[in-house]
Amino acid sequence: MEKEFIRKTEHSVTLNVTAGKIDSFRELEKTTGTVRVYENGLIGVAGCLGEPDEEKLTEQAKEALGFGIPYPCRPEGALELEKHQDEEIIPIPAFIPTMQAFLDRLGELCPRFALSHKIRLEDDRTEYRNSAGRRLVSTGRSISVELLAQDRGSGNLFDTFLVWGGDHFDADELLSYFKMQYDAFCTPADLAPGRYPVVAQAESLYGSFVQHFVGDLYAAGASLLSGKLGEKVFSDNLTIRDDMNPSTACGTCFFDAEGCVAEDCRPVFVKTAC
């Protein structure tokens, strides 16, 4: 019998913003545990919310083998790897005053916007072990600013977002970034209907298409890409990767839930058109 154990701890401090003012402070600490066992091509799974008792979960997972759920795979082989990204971003006691000062300056720079929603500090730890000798640990810290902007008087629930995430906080840098977006918002473009070159964030272009890369849909013939592995399907300029590399995707765990680590932590969907 083979076994995998996963323990995740999420800790976050979230500030709620209403009308540009912080009105709440929320602290979340959440630990989850999962054990998966494999035997004779079957899988048994057990999980819990709260500190995991590995022995108890293992017994429950063994019992779940009796459900007869087929899962013909073997856990990944031996590898010991840890990646830690846990430099302090802002000390918790300084979080409210730092961010309120930032919001006050942002409000002065963007007077048309009524700002609300969340600012969050997160630190997560994920540990994966299996009976084949693999042990992976990933820790990540990140800060995110997710503000809804209502253009005062528009009557809309919101008109645009000011969103940013990173592993450090530089108020001047971020204010400059948001001011650029504000200026663009306040400069309406007079466009005649027609076909134009468009620059867009990558995820907005392929977001609705991404389901066609899902393996079981592909294997069942229900994906638009089914049977086209290795064929030239896209533009020669196009390569699509899933970024699980903490150096560019802040706070991301560098391995998946089965302990797989992709080359450079960036699995490839499309490589130069194929």
Add this chain to the structure above:
Amino acid sequence: MIQFRNGFYADIRIEDRSRTVISYKAGALEEMRNRRERQAFLRVYDGNLWYYASVTDVDHLQKTLDGLYAAATENPRILDDPVVRRFEKNRDNISNFAACSVRDIPLKEKQALLLSYLPLLEEDSCVALPEGHYLDRNSQFRFLSSLGADIAYDYQTCGLAFSFSMAEGEKKFSGHWQKGGTRFDDLQGLTEAIRGAVREQTYFLRNSVPVEAGKYPVVLSPEAAGVFAHESFGHKSESDFMLSDESMKDEWQLGKAVGSPILSIAECGSVPGSGFVPYDDEGTKARRNYLIKNGVLAGRLHSAATAAALDEGLTGNARAIDCTFEPIVRMTTTYIEGGGLSFDELIAPIEKGYYIKTIRHGSGMSTFTIAPALAYEIADGKLGRPVQISVITGSVFETLGLIDGLTKDVELLSFVTGGCGKMEQMGLPVGFGGPYVRVSSMNVQ
């Protein structure tokens, strides 16, 4: 026994949740689990800031509460705070599901029920990847506040959800069907309903024709009308969006005409089903709230904070998806009230138009977009061929004004998958529905 302190407002919400998930994909069992989770959410308010904590260790709540008290500042006048003054002090114990709890039904019995329906998905050769899910949830809620509120109630949903990819040549269609209920017995005897739904969708795959884009009269089913009410107007009625921009108070004055005089949209947490919330997550008792009454803006949805800010009454709409999050203003069951017509009478005057039967998704701001799944022509007052419609869209207020017919029959729908998403809190169980609704003109693409 929790010890609350003077000089602060505090409340504690505890949920003991049992969930069952059984999933089959392409005939193979993929998941079968029952999980019980206990979690708590604590709030302390000092009149200036709210302090929240979410914990899975529900046996040491006093320690967590004391930590929040330590972070807050004592306020001897906290009971005079306009938010605190609004909180209700309800004491109640509601147990609707003790005698029919899904916790008491063996996993094998739930599996057998799902297995009995799965072969129905594969009766037609065009189905490629059938999926079937059994899902249930039973929650025991407890709410305590420093003002003396003490509420216990139970919540239960159970249901079946099927999805299937269909392909024939170049034609592809994603089919789905689901049934949500509150009792396991609600899920018995569904063979003909499921078989009929699969047959209708395979017929649609083979025979539907592309729509000719344009403006047409459109009839919305209760499902489509409910999504329209929820997405297009319900979210606009969540008053937290009015707090940041002062000008919204003028824009959204109660008494303003916003729709056809035959249109009334209501919201109520006491409707049985997925949107059942007899007390919200601030302990406010559910009541029926009109958002639109006879075409006029009649009310909006509140938490205590938004009610205080706008000087209006509580509505019972402060909700969180679970004890990870604080309650925010959310819907429960949102519906359009019925009119006086039969379905045949509703479509009879339409020379050329469309009937939207089921939908994939919908969204709405100042304009709304609904992506239909199954749709049909209406020609000379009769239902006709199945048609492929990517979206129906329009200005929310213009469309509300163009509603010119409602059936007397109203259906309120309950769900076990999906749910309402708002910012970080996704998948909140809600209900919605209404009558069949005729709109005299909509953009159809």
